[in-house]
Amino acid sequence: MTLIIAVPSKGRLKEKTLEVFANAGLVIEPPADVRSYQTKITGRDDVEIAFLSASEIARELALGSIHLGVTGEDLARETIPQTDDVVSFELQLGFGHADVVVAVPDSWVDVQTMADLDDVAADYRARYGKRLRIATKYWQLTQNWFGQHGIGVYRIVESLGATEGAPAAGSADVIVDITSTGSTIRANNLKVLDDGVILQSQANLILSKRANWSDAERGVCDGILLQLKASL
């Protein structure tokens, strides 16, 4: 039995994760072979570390092929249907902050809140014969959020690249996107709605309820969580 923990394989998320673990006395060793994505924590035979991309980590948590994983709450909520039934967010790690927000063009001077957007969406269809278009990579989060606000008359336009450019490109009216400082949104002459913050996301240590959990793995997991909590 081994507890499998997946951590981000590159960039700032990786560095910060290694740092947080190291501060808790859990030193993640570099893989023995540079081409390998598996490694361990120094002195621990009961834990296996897998380096994966942040979005893969969300998927593997959903599948239950890893016990714990470090990834953004936004990715987890977006990737895993019925998120809270499948995983639990054990620990906020204090980095990777980003908000998922609803933003509209500055020229929409009459729109400040989701309620305004509801009026506009209904009128849009009556007036222009088609649905208000929302550009986003976050389908699930958008659908849930707009559903909660009783807004149904819209259409999601898939955005793979620069979502904030969609209104100027004429491919969408509104965007749902991630922002950490808001500067990209402002630079594109967009504004975040007053109540348009869907999620304040940060890197989380997430537990998969679908993984195989023996008592031993549970014990190791509890110990690691305690260590991390104590050092944060």
Add this chain to the structure above:
Amino acid sequence: MLTVILDHLKTVAPDGANVPILQPADPFLETVGEDMRRRIFMTESADGSLKCLRPEFTIPICLQHGNKPARYGYGGIVFRQSREGAVEFLQAGLEDLGNTNTAEADAKCLADMLGALAKVGINNPAVSLGDQNLFGVVVESLKLPAEIAARLVRNFGEPKQIERLIDILESKQNGEQGNDEAHKLAVSGDEATLIAHVESLMTTGNLSPKTGRSPEAIAKRMIDKTRDASFRLEKQQAAILRNYLALELPFETAADELAKFAKDSGLIFGDRLETFVERVAQLKILGVALNNVTFKASFGRKLDYYTGVLFEAEVDGISVAGGGRYDRLCSLLGSDKPVPAVGFSISLDRVEEAT
């Protein structure tokens, strides 16, 4: 069971419909919306167009409908994602398109639904009946600002949302008024300058005034919104809305009770109750037992193409069939003139569960 129903439907709805299992996805997404996207099985064909497994029959039948009034019977498997895991559901039903005699078409549709249910062993189920139109009439007779009336009508069919909305409208002072240029212009009512202001913001943002919301539409709504900002639903108006939504009446006498409600509330329904009265009369002519039909004022669907009567049949709390009037659907699907439409569908899986 499907054969029994299809044989029966042929006798009342002779026009056949051919609905392939693989459908273009756009009509479903454009009409039912993003809510549908999470429930349909979508795929892409080689030319890049979006297809889906048919999630229902109504939209494809409306798309096939020609100019002549027709009654279409249908039945087969529909495909939907459900939380419980089932993906295939057996459905049968009827669409009555083009009949301009609303009350008669409504009555025949409900009668045929009950007739078809009887063929599969469900007799005299509990039927809830609502009317999207009547709520609109109640709101209209309160003479509220247009945007607020529209917001109320739009939320009909979602009891929680509409209750919340009434609470908000009754209590709120729409406080957070901006203090920017646009707000000042809106307060002064200077529409031309406000339009120019919006246009300049659009230019800065590289937005074309030709696609999406127009500067005129934005300016007009800004002025309306500023004017309505101090609007507050009077206690008495809120009470009328709440009392109306709480009405549950035996269908046979509902028209009388509604007239009485209007009188007591000081509302003028005028001839707007006529369809309702006529519908009851037609159902009686058709010999439909109405003793188990209840008018529920709050019963509706929050889909903007439903326009009139809505009904649902239940057995021991299991909804086995439902239907209603959707006069706006064909227009939304691109028909250049409105097509009166009413229909029902029976969930055969639920029928099996219930019998």
